[in-house]
Amino acid sequence: MENSRTSPTAHELRVWRDFLETGDRLRSLLGARLQAESGLSTGDYAVLLALSEAPGRRLRSSSLADVIDWERSRLSHHLGRMESRGLVAREASAADSRGAEVVLTPLGASQFRRASASHLRAVQELFVEAFASDGTGGSLREVELVTRSLRLHLADG
Amino acid sequence: MENSRTSPTAHELRVWRDFLETGDRLRSLLGARLQAESGLSTGDYAVLLALSEAPGRRLRSSSLADVIDWERSRLSHHLGRMESRGLVAREASAADSRGAEVVLTPLGASQFRRASASHLRAVQELFVEAFASDGTGGSLREVELVTRSLRLHLADG
DNA sequence: ATCTCCTAGTTGACATGTCAATCATATGAG
DNA sequence: CTCATATGATTGACATGTCAACTAGGAGAT
Numbered sequence: 001m002e003n004s005r006t007s008p009t010a011h012e013l014r015v016w017r018d019f020l021e022t023g024d025r026l027r028s029l030l031g032a033r034l035q036a037e038s039g040l041s042t043g044d045y046a047v048l049l050a051l052s053e054a055p056g057r058r059l060r061s062s063s064l065a066d067v068i069d070w071e072r073s074r075l076s077h078h079l080g081r082m083e084s085r086g087l088v089a090r091e092a093s094a095a096d097s098r099g100a101e102v103v104l105t106p107l108g109a110s111q112f113r114r115a116s117a118s119h120l121r122a123v124q125e126l127f128v129e130a131f132a133s134d135g136t137g138g139s140l141r142e143v144e145l146v147t148r149s150l151r152l153h154l155a156d157g
Numbered sequence: 158m159e160n161s162r163t164s165p166t167a168h169e170l171r172v173w174r175d176f177l178e179t180g181d182r183l184r185s186l187l188g189a190r191l192q193a194e195s196g197l198s199t200g201d202y203a204v205l206l207a208l209s210e211a212p213g214r215r216l217r218s219s220s221l222a223d224v225i226d227w228e229r230s231r232l233s234h235h236l237g238r239m240e241s242r243g244l245v246a247r248e249a250s251a252a253d254s255r256g257a258e259v260v261l262t263p264l265g266a267s268q269f270r271r272a273s274a275s276h277l278r279a280v281q282e283l284f285v286e287a288f289a290s291d292g293t294g295g296s297l298r299e300v301e302l303v304t305r306s307l308r309l310h311l312a313d314g
Numbered sequence: 315a316t317c318t319c320c321t322a323g324t325t326g327a328c329a330t331g332t333c334a335a336t337c338a339t340a341t342g343a344g
Numbered sequence: 345c346t347c348a349t350a351t352g353a354t355t356g357a358c359a360t361g362t363c364a365a366c367t368a369g370g371a372g373a374t
Binding site for chain 3: 060061062072073075076077080093096098099100
């Protein structure tokens with residue numbers, strides 16, 4: 001079998017563009033709903049989610065950056081904005097006086113809880129239910145397979 | 158069958174998060190490559206692609222916005238930046254003097270051709286080849302099914 | 315201690331995205 | 345024709361993201 005072409009075929013390219021556009025559309029719908037129903041951006045949500053799952057609802061700034069896979073400067077800017085809205089607070093680290101600990105404030109926690117309920121509903125409606133129908137389209141199992149192939153492929157290359 | 162839950166199960170949520178993260182990762186890798194190999198952002202690429210596929214390599218500004226699904230103000234800002242780099246030009250429309258036509262410049266066309274070759278290679282390597290392997294993971298056919306389910310689901314809801 | 319190098323985090327400049335307001339030009343009702 | 349309104353596009357203010365430079369504090373060698 002001679003394969004390993006250097007460019008996609010027209011069909012592969014169409015699949016790619018559809019995949020890309022559909023993903024964009026899904027993100028944008030979910031983001032808009034989140035914003036409308038809770039006043040939080042998807043960035044805010046990612047930060048609050050990571051903090052709310054962390055022991056003590058606090059994380060070192062760089063661990064937080066690792067967890068949500070953001071550049072540190074991006075996180076720093078974003079935390080500044082969130083801090084000014086009272087969603088998180090920054091405290092000096094006891095262990096390493098260079099470090100900062102990011103703490104979820106009560107306000108942040110309560111906003112996150114409200115947002116979370118509505119966001120999970122939206123994920124259910126817009127994502128999960130897309131695969132719940134009859135047998136004509138893809139199933140959640142197929143989403144898993146596709147995602148896994150991609151994830152593994154990107155891990156090394 | 159009682160279904161129609163209001164929130165995803167833990168498993169569905171994991172599938173969703175993986176799907177989201179993997180998509181982000183793929184976009185970010187492709188974008189970084191494009192930038193490194195051609196000096197164009199993915200936004201630049203979308204604009205140049207739409208123009209290069211248009212008859213006469215020109216489009217009314219609002220048609221262009223429709224084609225690439227951008228807000229008009231976003232497009233306007235972006236065209237300003239691209240114009241100052243000499244990639245596109247804006248001309249008054251003959252038919253409607255409110256309108257502007259966006260034209261691909263020779264420089265824009267040549268940059269796009271160079272970028273396109275390398276970008277297609279990247280799509281092949283990072284996306285298509287993820288599904289070319291043995292039978293353990295997802296195939297391109299499954300990507301199509303999954304995408305189609307999502308696209309149809311998002312179209313009405 | 316002091317030197318060098320490493321790590322944590324912030325900052326500033328600038329690119330990009332969104333939203334609401336604006337401007338100029340159509341377009342249709344009278 | 346003239347007015348009210350709709351449309352095409354730009355603008356300005358501001359949120360967000362990236363990159364490179366910077367500050368400050370550890371950690372190891374001598």
